[in-house]
Structures are given as structure tokens and as C-alpha cells.
Amino acid sequence: MFDKVAKLAGIFSEALRDAALFLRFNSYSPFVDKSRRAFYKIIIEAHTIEKGLSLPSPKPLFGKDKVRFVMRALSRYDIGHSPVPAHMSLGALEAYLAFHAQAGASDPLLDEISGYLKQWETRLPRPWQGGTRDYRFDGQPAGDLQHLIAGRSSVRTLSPAPLEPARILEAIALAQQAPSQCNRQATRVHTYQDPARIQALLALQGGSRGFADTVGNLFVVSSDICAWGGPGQRNQAYVDGALFAMCLLLACRALGWGACPLNLAIDHKTESAIRRVGGIPAGERLILMIAFGEPAAPQTRVAFSPRRPAAEIATLHA
Ligand SMILES: Cc1cc2nc3c(=O)[nH]c(=O)nc-3n(C[C@H](O)[C@H](O)[C@H](O)COP(=O)(O)O)c2cc1C
Structure with a gap:
């Protein structure tokens, strides 16, 4: 009983802290x-x-x-x-x-x-990257994308070897193709390769038990709160951030790496601790972590994680 009351009280106090953080850093805040x-x-x-x-x-x-x-x-x-x-x-x-x-x-x-x-x-020479551009549907092998999406899996058998920073940037640049509301691109990616720091971050996350010691490359995906303003946008950081994270997972797969998303279903105390250890500014909301790296071996085992039949989750309205 006490446990349930504590959980309910926790929901209120976390919601209040959500509001306080959003008020302090949102796009209307004079403190930004x-x-x-x-x-x-x-x-x-x-x-x-x-x-x-x-x-x-x-x-x-x-x-x-x-x-x-x-x-x-x-x-x-x-x-x-x-x-x-x-x-x-x-x-x-x-x-x-x-x-x-x-x-x-x-x-x-x-x-x-x-x-x-x-x-x-004279201030900013052409070509200016804006306006509209031509876009073609033909000539793009859609099958490649189908295979990439169908072939991705959470991989928890990673090589701890640090990846080349230039290749990591390549993955991030690919993930930047993710759509974002009004193209505001508020998502941030923090990358870590220092083993001690990674272990400290993973200890705060908690969901990588059993494979944390094999993680040599870690992303923390976050969102710049000041991209968002007004009550209706209070949760948009998560929408844009999650779409970006999905693209980053696919980009890792496209580059031949394994990757595993790691939840940040955490309270403010832990979020602050992760910010502190990760050197992440206070005005960023944390979305999730991603452990990634070369696969430990070309052939490995992943959880089956079956999907529900599409008809179970789909409602085709008239
Ligand atoms: C937001 C999010 C958080 C996740 N957190 C964890 C985690 O903490 N630890 C873990 O081992 N897997 C985690 N996963 C991976 C899921 O278990 C996995 O995506 C799911 O079982 C489907 O399997 P698949 O990714 O192989 O298709 C997470 C996935 C998502 C999308």
C-alpha cells in the first residue's frame, strides 16, 4: 500500500519537475x-x-x-x-x-x-541551402530500405573497440535525415568512448546489465528544450528525439555495426546525474542511450522479439 502511494506521489512530483524544467528552458524563457x-x-x-x-x-x-x-x-x-x-x-x-x-x-x-x-x-555567399529541391521517386532502390528495416535487431554482443570518430559522424549525419517538426533539428547526440565514463553512464541507466562491459561506444540522444515553447509542445522533444534515434539505429546497421537502444525511463534525480557524468547541458531533455559498436562476431544471437500481427495493432478506418 505504502509503495503504491509513494509511486502516485512520485508521478506528481516528477510532473511538477517536468513543468519546472520546461518553463526554465523553453523557447519563451527569458533565461535562454x-x-x-x-x-x-x-x-x-x-x-x-x-x-x-x-x-x-x-x-x-x-x-x-x-x-x-x-x-x-x-x-x-x-x-x-x-x-x-x-x-x-x-x-x-x-x-x-x-x-x-x-x-x-x-x-x-x-x-x-x-x-x-x-x-x-557578400555576407553569406551563394549557394544558399534552402527553398525547394527536386526530388525523384524513381532510381531509388526501395528494396534496400526494406531490408535495412527488416534486418535491424537489438544487438547485445558488441566489440568494445572504439569506432573511428569520422565514421560515427557519418552515422550521425545519416540520422540527420530524420524529419523534425518545422525542420528545427533540436536533437543532440552525445558520444562517449572513454570506458570509465561509459560504465558510469550505464550504471545510471541500468538496462545493460549482462553486456555493459562490452560497450565501448555509447550515444546519449537528447533534445534542446529551447526549441520548444507553449503548453502544446511540452512533449515534442520526445517525438523528434525518438524519430532521430530510430534513424540513428538504422544508420548504425547500415554501417555494419550492432546497436542496442537503452531506455531512459528515469526520474529527474537520475536524469541530472546522467547530465552531470555525461557533461550534458541542463537545458537538454534526455531521450535514450544507444550502445553501439562493431559486432563481436559476424554471427551472433539476438532476442527473437516477435511482432504482433499487423492487423492486431492496425485499424483501417472507412
Ligand atoms: C526506447 C527503448 C528502450 C530500450 N531499452 C532497453 C534497455 O534498457 N536494455 C535492453 O537490453 N534493451 C532495450 N531496448 C531494446 C528492446 O528490448 C528491443 O528493441 C525490443 O525487444 C525489440 O527487439 P529488436 O530491437 O531486436 O527488434 C529498448 C528499446 C527501446 C525502443
Whole structure:
């Protein structure tokens, strides 16, 4: 009985701490660095322009307010923080102009954009990575992806040898193909190869008992809380973070490594301890860990982990 009451009280106190953490670090918080907040704000608004241009029939002169907002916000933004919002904005504005030129439209706003882009040419040389790009469905071997997804398994027999940092970055870059809300890319990946630090982190996680000592490479996936703001977004860190983590697991498999996701179903006390040991900033929410590395042997044994028949989890609505 006491145990149940303690669990219920724990749910309330953890929820309060969730709210406190979100309030302290979310995108409206005055306690978060201005450049970091502006980074996300500009990306979100620039995305509405590129998204508008990717629709089947964009409306002429759509999103005038957004366009003006992006220009104003980018002018105040310090690109030393990251050039990504500038690339996205300038590329989107350039594509906006190209779309209207093709449609033969004229408007003072288009002249304004044109002048604005000229000012930026020297600050951030072209090509600007933003706007829209051509995309093809043919020529992509879909079967490869099917095999990759069907062939992934949690592997708990890993070689502890540290992997080349350049290859780890390759895996992370692949995982960056994960979609993220408004392309805000708030997910962070912390990588560890120091055996003592890995053991300290795994001891706090607890789910790698029986194979922790074979882990020589460890990711901790987290999300920058200041990418998210307002009550509706309080859990979005986990959505984007989990999609990224799935891509990272597939990327590990694609590079020939074994990988095992490790839950971070933990309370705030443990989350803080992991942040401390891992050198992770206080404004990041932890999503999960991933143990990874070369397979200990080319052939190994994995848990069967059968899946339910698809019809059991699917509801095909009329
Ligand atoms: C969020 C998450 C947390 C997990 N945590 C652990 C863990 O702590 N320890 C572990 O050995 N496996 C962990 N797993 C692996 C699951 O047991 C495994 O994904 C599941 O049984 C399906 O098997 P498969 O990954 O081989 O397809 C975790 C998986 C997920 C998605």
C-alpha cells in the first residue's frame, strides 16, 4: 500500500519537475540565450515559406507577413551562432522570388526581397541551402530500405573497440535525415568512448546489465528544450528525439555495426546525474542511450522479439 502511494506521489512530483524544467528552458524563457531562441524561431518561420512553395499550387504572394518577419529577424540574428537559419531563409526567399518570376507576378514585396538578398550576397555567399529541391521517386532502390528495416535487431554482443570518430559522424549525419517538426533539428547526440565514463553512464541507466562491459561506444540522444515553447509542445522533444534515434539505429546497421537502444525511463534525480557524468547541458531533455559498436562476431544471437500481427495493432478506418 505504502509503495503504491509513494509511486502516485512520485508521478506528481516528477510532473511538477517536468513543468519546472520546461518553463526554465523553453523557447519563451527569458533565461535562454537570445541567439539560441532566434535560431529556432527563424527556422520555423522560414520553413513556412519553403513549405508553401512545396505545395501543389502555391497561392501568389502567400505569407507576406512571414516573409517580412523572416527578413527582419534574420537581420537581427548573429550568424556566428549557426548559418543554418540564414541558409534556410535566404534560400526560401530566393525560391519565393523564382516562383513569382515564373508566374509573371509583380509586387513591391518582391522588389523588397530582391534588394534584401543583394545585401546578403557578400555576407553569406551563394549557394544558399534552402527553398525547394527536386526530388525523384524513381532510381531509388526501395528494396534496400526494406531490408535495412527488416534486418535491424537489438544487438547485445558488441566489440568494445572504439569506432573511428569520422565514421560515427557519418552515422550521425545519416540520422540527420530524420524529419523534425518545422525542420528545427533540436536533437543532440552525445558520444562517449572513454570506458570509465561509459560504465558510469550505464550504471545510471541500468538496462545493460549482462553486456555493459562490452560497450565501448555509447550515444546519449537528447533534445534542446529551447526549441520548444507553449503548453502544446511540452512533449515534442520526445517525438523528434525518438524519430532521430530510430534513424540513428538504422544508420548504425547500415554501417555494419550492432546497436542496442537503452531506455531512459528515469526520474529527474537520475536524469541530472546522467547530465552531470555525461557533461550534458541542463537545458537538454534526455531521450535514450544507444550502445553501439562493431559486432563481436559476424554471427551472433539476438532476442527473437516477435511482432504482433499487423492487423492486431492496425485499424483501417472507412
Ligand atoms: C526506447 C527503448 C528502450 C530500450 N531499452 C532497453 C534497455 O534498457 N536494455 C535492453 O537490453 N534493451 C532495450 N531496448 C531494446 C528492446 O528490448 C528491443 O528493441 C525490443 O525487444 C525489440 O527487439 P529488436 O530491437 O531486436 O527488434 C529498448 C528499446 C527501446 C525502443
